[in-house]
Amino acid sequence: MNRSIQFDPAARLEAIEAAVWYDDQRIGLGEEFLDAIELTLDLALRRRVPDSTVTDLDDVRRVRVRRFPYHLIFLISSVVIVVVAVMHERRRPTHWIDRLDE
Numbered sequence: 001m002n003r004s005i006q007f008d009p010a011a012r013l014e015a016i017e018a019a020v021w022y023d024d025q026r027i028g029l030g031e032e033f034l035d036a037i038e039l040t041l042d043l044a045l046r047r048r049v050p051d052s053t054v055t056d057l058d059d060v061r062r063v064r065v066r067r068f069p070y071h072l073i074f075l076i077s078s079v080v081i082v083v084v085a086v087m088h089e090r091r092r093p094t095h096w097i098d099r100l101d102e
Contacts, residue, residue: 003076005041007083011073014086018070033068037086040065040072045081060084060100075100 007015015037023030044063062071065086073085084100 003045003079003081005045005081005083008085011083011085018068018086018088022068033065033070036065036067037070037072041081041083044072044074062087 015034019030019033021030022033040063044061059076060073061076062073064071069089071085071087071089072083073087075082075084
């Protein structure tokens with residue numbers, strides 16, 4: 001069974017805002033950031049990257065985005081991965097926790 005991937009609207013906005021910032025630094029870098037997110041999710045789906053739990057719940061995971069100082073926080077079930085946050089390593093590390101209740 002293949003899992004689908006969904007983004008919490010706030011996580012999608014975080015990814016877009018970061019991509020815009022990276023593009024301001026160098027044209028094309030924002031697209032590279034989004035590609036890195038896509039690759040990270042693809043590898044996570046196939047369990048090819050290490051992830052770790054971030055709360056007492058086994059279904060909340062964190063995985064580092066390659067080349068960039070970001071982590072993806074996601075909920076995982078047998079049918080779907082829901083990206084809850086696109087979190088910068090050094091900024092507001094727990095800002096996304098309230099999204100778990102939504």
